[in-house]
Amino acid sequence: MAVLTGSGEGPAATRPGRWGITHRIDLIVLPLVFLADVLVFSRLLRVDGVDVADRIAILVYAAAGIALLALRWRQPVPVFVAAVVLSVPPLLATEYYFPYLVPMVALAAVAQLRPPRVSLWCLVAAAVPVALLIGGAVVHASASGRLTSAVGATVFYGSGAVLAWTFGWWTGRHQRRLDEIEAAHQHEVAEQRQIADQAVSVERLRIARELHDIVAHSVTIMVLHAAGAQRVVRSDPDRAVESLSLIEDSGQRAMGELRRLLALLRESDAVASSGATTPGLAQVDPMLAAVRSSGVTATLEITGEPHRLDASVDLAAYRLIQEALTNVTKHLGSGARVAVTIEWEPEKVTVAVEDDGIGVRSAAGGPQPPAEMGGHGLAGLRERVAIAGGDFSAGPTGAGGFRVAARLPAGTGPSGAPLGPVTGILGGTVEGAGR
Template sequence: MTGPGTVLGRLYRAAPVVQDAVLAAALLLPDLFLFSDFALPHVGVADRLLTVGYAVLGYAALAVRRRAPGAVFCCVWAHALGGELLTAAGTFDYSPTLALLAALYTVAALRNARPAVLALVSVAVPVALSVRAALADVPDAEQLTSLLGVACFYGLLNLEVWAVGRWVRAGRAAAVRDRLAVARAEEAVLSERARTARELHDVVANAVTVMVLQAGGARHVLRTDPDRVENALDQIESSGKTAVAELRHMLLVLRTEGERAAAEGPGFGLADLDPLLNGVRQAGLIAHLRVTGVPAPLTRNVDLTAYRLVQEALTNAAKHAGPGAVTVVRLDWHGADGRLAIAVEDDGRGFPSATRSDLSTGHGLLGLRERVAVCGGTFEAGPVGDDGFRVAAELPTAKLSPQEVGA
């Protein structure tokens, strides 16, 4: 099926050089009929062929106008100037106009302000020659009126075409800015979604792991050691309350975005390691804390990241190494270097657990790596020794104002 719609659709999808060639061909005939003697009956065939041949030379350059707008404008400008000079010399009667307007528009739409203004100013030369040629046969009494009319026509025509080009350029720039703003907004949404997912994982995974391990241990001693069962139930209740409190805090932050900084408060940090260690100890893990160096202040984000790293590493040790495994948490403060080194290492020699293999989500270490990278730190995790596993990171410290210090 063919038709105007189909032809226009194919032209829209064609390469720019094809589109510009079609534009050049579409402007060529109106230019010849309106601004030359091509259509006059007294003009001979040879003169018409000469006029057409010269016109084609100028319009051919328009085929690459978008690829090289400045060079094309110079070629078309020289073509227009040559046409005026040849007309003045009596070779033919032709004032190239539409090709120059197309080249002027292209420079205005695709180039910066300086070359666009230079192009507009330079157009005055061939325009002045066109005005002069138009007044050649006008009686002296009508020279002033004709001069004003012709000069206004050519001047306003070029100025309007140039202004449309600049307006199109401004619109394209605004569209680009809008697309960048949308892309940044989408990136921020994805980043916030990932941050929320990490927080949910860290809150829920630790609490659920401790609760499941405690429940499993309590079940085995349900009839033989009631005191231990009661202790396990207390720990399950405490872990559940802590998880609910953290989830409530997270929801508060997400719902009050405008007051986010105030809502976050100090949050969790290294100062909360003792309750965390006690929780995994109650689940059967043998956990030790070793601190060397002089503690330095941390930003809230870095402090929370350090806490989450220890929390996730201890949770993994409880899940994979099992109750009875020995885990050591080391905090090495390097004040001179402005770094905090954290390492959590287990020996992997706990008691077998039938439930712990089902507790892993597979996203914990990935989330830790992302957290540490956001803080400007380094992260590593992998097996150590025969059966153990080690999670380590280095995080930056700094001298902060009291408002910036977390904890």
């Protein structure tokens, strides 16, 4: 039946492009229905008994029915009613044409596009042309063959109507099911995208607070040294020059951090200071000790010569290790093995965390790191590493584990010299200047 090419009315049928596909296929299907209608259900090919006028009338009447079917996707019920009405006159007035296919194709379209409470009434209405066809077969049969003709015509025409309705109903239900699945998938994708965007926003706010702490600390160091330099500028010029140099280095470092902050949060005016010490790679050992206490075997491998990093870069490296280790303990648990590597180069530092994918939770069928870590935590890490000017990668390993890594710039600040602890002019020591 031509119903195979159609589409449901309603949400699925109103999508862009759906009507175009239906119309293109109908260019093939409707001519085939026309040929079957005039060649099988008419006496167009009879050599005798049918004059030219009758042949033309059959072709025109069949063409009118086919043209009517072209509208069935937009108005299936009215088209079906019109097809039934159109089929009655030939069945009553002539023996040359039996319009059966047109009402059946229209019935299939109704069953596909309309609910059963509507299409079943149309199936009942299809009994009109079916009854006329059965009556015609009985009338034209011999007296001894009328019973056989009645039974045969009833089975043929009645089962055809039932099959047309059943096929249309099945096709419509299948199409609606596909539409529901597609709509659910689109909704899920939109929801996941929204959650990921929220995760990135939360990570940006956290970065903003941490960078604010970094810059605020640098500015505090600058103020202290400026005050000290002002006091000793006449009595101890050398110490004043040293303080001014440290002020310059701290100022340049603070400006670099501010540029990162503004690049990340162009839309945000207010950030809060948490007042906590900003962590970095120096705090990796305590973090690994806490992980080992949970039953996870954690190792640390450092290659190259460590040196001081910009505070935001140091923090990004720390957060990457922290997030990866948190996911290992959460999704693999006791028995897992994880390796943390830090590779120092003159201009880059590479940090990586790789697990073996084996733990008590994974053995019990719990969520695996790749499935969980592919989402919102990694979205935040990717954002943080990008702002720090690094390259981020994450994904499953060939051995069944998961690896998270970042390659970050290892510059030592605009001045090119590492900034160690600063001996204050005011008599004390200020740890971590520039951090």
